[in-house]
Amino acid sequence: MSEAERVARAALTRVLEPGDERGGRWLREFGAEGLLALLASEDRPEGALAGTTEKRMSGLRARAMGLVPERDLEAVHAFGGRFIVPGDTEWPSQLDDLGDARPLGLWLRGRPDLRKWALRSVAVVGARACTPYGAHMAATLAAGLAERGWVVVSGGAFGVDGSAHRGALGAGGATVAVLACGVDVVYPRGHTELIGRIAEQGLVIGELPPGDHPTSSRFVLRNRVIAALTRGTVVVEAEYRSGSLVTARCAQRLGRFTMGVPGPATSGLSAGVHELLRGEGVLVTDAAEVVELVGDIGELAPARRGPVLPRDLLDPVSRRVLEALPARGSMAGREVARGAGMTADEALGRLYELHSLGFVERVHDGWRLTPRTSRGSNARRGVT
Incomplete structure (x- = not known):
């Protein structure tokens, strides 16, 4: 990809929202430079843009005015980060499974190669307001996966996400935080130290440019990246309405493995997981069972049985x-x-x-x- 096209994609991360499939179609037809030029002009929309409402075009044009993408690229380089796009050697090709909802590019903090790490990665996600049991299971699963050489991917949020990141870091393993904001923005604020540790020992990635803030819709759309990036998704505690289940269902649509950790039948925080397990989800209780599902041939969990009398x-x-x-x-x-x-x-x-x-x-x-x-x-x- 040319440098001009890369810079145009960086600019478009300030114009198009993550996961915008219509924007992805426009990108296929016009390319990043051409699309940016069309949005910056006052000409009548043409081609795939022709059916766009005037209201939406006005909003997109307002965002496209006065963009200085070089400033964002300089900002990310200033704190040791980078911007990668499809076609780069570091680009994880499994993200292409998202089709037109594929990220325009990814902003990264951290030294490891994302493509290599993503090849052997598992998502561990779940409730923000998790129980002590959920926090324990997330940390134990992540530590076990890290000890087996797997990368733990999560969303950097409170609850299960934070416990999964800490479990992997505590085991001296690799972890990736996928944010719904700029990679230089710490959200939630209470995870300032944790996000800093992940940036030093692992990777912090996101679709939004430096300084951009999170919104409810961006959290939901961020989950598709977690699902596509990894070999499988493990859900630890989730209610019926949960962003973690959005990640799991997206993983199912993409043909990834979907797993759930069971909890008490009386717990509302386990209700969503149990519903997942009643469908295509696979029940897992430890890292060995996860690896047996997502790993290579021969990586089997030990046989389970009671004591031999x-x-x-x-x-x-x-x-x-x-x-x-x-x-x-x-x-x-x-x-x-x-x-x-x-x-x-x-x-x-x-x-x-x-x-x-x-x-x-x-x-x-x-x-x-x-x-x-x-x-x-x-x-x-x-x-x-």
Whole structure:
């Protein structure tokens, strides 16, 4: 892309709102330089611009007047940042999946290469007013992902976002904050230190030029970048109406993996996650399960199972003999044989074998479970 086209795209980030698909169509037809020239002129709209209302054209022309994009580019360079556009070696090509809603360009703070980091990244998003459980799960998931070499992407907000960033940083890992404002603007103010740490150790990125402020619609539109940039999105706590669910649904439309961390069925903050899991979302509880889904072939989570009890290692016939004995008291060998459905000699042979293994003991003319085995038997049978 020519330098003039790059500068024109930088200028257009002050004219078009993020995710403006109509603006994306205009950009395809006229190019950044041509579109900027059309918006700066008083000529009648032509081509794809022809159907634009006079009111909207007036608003766009007002924004396009007096732009000095070089000033924005100098400002971002002054604090060690940069502006990247489609076609640059650092541009993450997965953002092209957004079609006409693709960002015009991205403003960056931080040293790492965004394209390389995005290739192995996972979004961890969720409620701003999260519970201690949500904060714990977000931080634990992010730390586990970071330890496995994955980049954690989130929105820099309070709650789950902040916990995810801190979890990754605390594990010495990589994290990216996608902002809904200029990358030199700290929002929320309470995250001044956190955003500063991310800029030093990771990346802070956004579609809006330096100094631009966040709005409600920009937060929602920012979420599509988080979804497109990453291999998958994990939602940790979200109500039915939640920006995190917007991210998850966008990830689904783009063919990305969508995951959710379950919570209490009585919690309104988990209701949105549970609704996601009732659809195409996949339930995850730790980083290993996330990586199994989004990672390469062979990156499997460990098998989950309860503790293995000694009696679980017995063969089926010996277990049948053991189960024929009562939880309390003793039983004659013939009765054991009858309960186990075998001959007396076969049952006796199994009883002596179980005796040598410490499962049963001899009592006068009968047999009973040892105290250790009896406790395990009572627990299995629900006896207290």
